[in-house]
Amino acid sequence: MSHPSCIMNPMAEAPAHLSPSSASAFDQCPRRWKFKYVDRLPEPPGQAAVVGTFAHEVLEHLCGLPAAERTIDRAKALARDLWPAQEAADDFIALELNTEGSRAFRWQAWLAIAGLWDLEDPATVDVVATEQKVTADLAGVPFLGIIDRLDRIDERLVVSDYKSGTLPRVRWREDKLQQVMLYAAAVEIAEGEQPETARLLYLGQQSIDVTVTDRKIEEATGLLSETWAGIGSACTTDEFAAKPGVLCGWCPFVGECPEGRAELTRRHAAGKLPSHAPAAALVA
Numbered sequence: 001m002s003h004p005s006c007i008m009n010p011m012a013e014a015p016a017h018l019s020p021s022s023a024s025a026f027d028q029c030p031r032r033w034k035f036k037y038v039d040r041l042p043e044p045p046g047q048a049a050v051v052g053t054f055a056h057e058v059l060e061h062l063c064g065l066p067a068a069e070r071t072i073d074r075a076k077a078l079a080r081d082l083w084p085a086q087e088a089a090d091d092f093i094a095l096e097l098n099t100e101g102s103r104a105f106r107w108q109a110w111l112a113i114a115g116l117w118d119l120e121d122p123a124t125v126d127v128v129a130t131e132q133k134v135t136a137d138l139a140g141v142p143f144l145g146i147i148d149r150l151d152r153i154d155e156r157l158v159v160s161d162y163k164s165g166t167l168p169r170v171r172w173r174e175d176k177l178q179q180v181m182l183y184a185a186a187v188e189i190a191e192g193e194q195p196e197t198a199r200l201l202y203l204g205q206q207s208i209d210v211t212v213t214d215r216k217i218e219e220a221t222g223l224l225s226e227t228w229a230g231i232g233s234a235c236t237t238d239e240f241a242a243k244p245g246v247l248c249g250w251c252p253f254v255g256e257c258p259e260g261r262a263e264l265t266r267r268h269a270a271g272k273l274p275s276h277a278p279a280a281a282l283v284a
């Protein structure tokens with residue numbers, strides 16, 4: 001399914017590929033998606049995201065080593081080796097951390113890295129690939145994803161995705177599971193073999209495992225196709241509906257969005273705006 005009308009419309013050009021994070025962003029709020037993917041407004045990542053990126057990088061290097069070398073001491077050494085580059089990265093500098101803040105950052109990152117051992121001993125894992133880029137046509141959608149890890153367990157392929165954030169409540173997990181199911185669908189096309197399991201590794205917390213089936217892949221790719229059609233339609237009409245809700249409190253573009261600011265004001269007046277939401281300061 002292509003979107004020629006988007007290409008003809010200079011106001012909103014559809015992306016060449018759709019990633020799970022882009023699809024999820026559009027589903028959450030098309031207006032926010034437009035700010036990020038069409039207008040390309042700057043979106044400085046918060047500390048949690050930068051911590052997660054650093055932890056991912058260390059684990060990627062660790063799991064690229066021969067199995068016997070994937071020890072916690074080696075992970076510590078890798079974190080030390082990679083730290084100077086992290087400290088010099090724009091995203092990290094933008095956090096403007098002082099010495100104490102930087103120490104807290106490193107500790108958070110280490111808790112995430114060491115949290116892998118709460119879930120598994122990486123020295124016992126048969127790692128096939130790390131940070132594997134996959135592209136595939138999924139139900140007519142040009143899909144692009146980067147898989148944290150592809151393993152073989154008991155001869156069967158397993159797709160694993162690291163998560164350094166807090167384990168979501170059960171009702172919020174479906175969206176994350178869709179993501180790994182799409183990875184499994186793309187792997188099946190690329191490798192000619194359907195993975196047996198897709199896993200969300202919530203570092204230091206819990207592994208959420210789901211058996212891959214044709215039906216689940218069909219559901220996930222069907223939803224992806226609906227999202228892609230929604231993006232095409234929004235691009236054609238240049239209408240990106242705002243979906244105000246509690247997430248406006250965490251939206252970096254709320255200053256550009258009248259509906260979002262009205263939502264913040266309403267929630268603040270009703271006592272329903274969490275004080276830790278970054279945007280809460282705008283209405284305090």
Ligand code: SF4
Nearest residue numbers: 029032248251257260
């Ligand atoms: S402030 Fe709320 S409604 Fe506006 S773009 Fe952000 S998430 Fe969407």
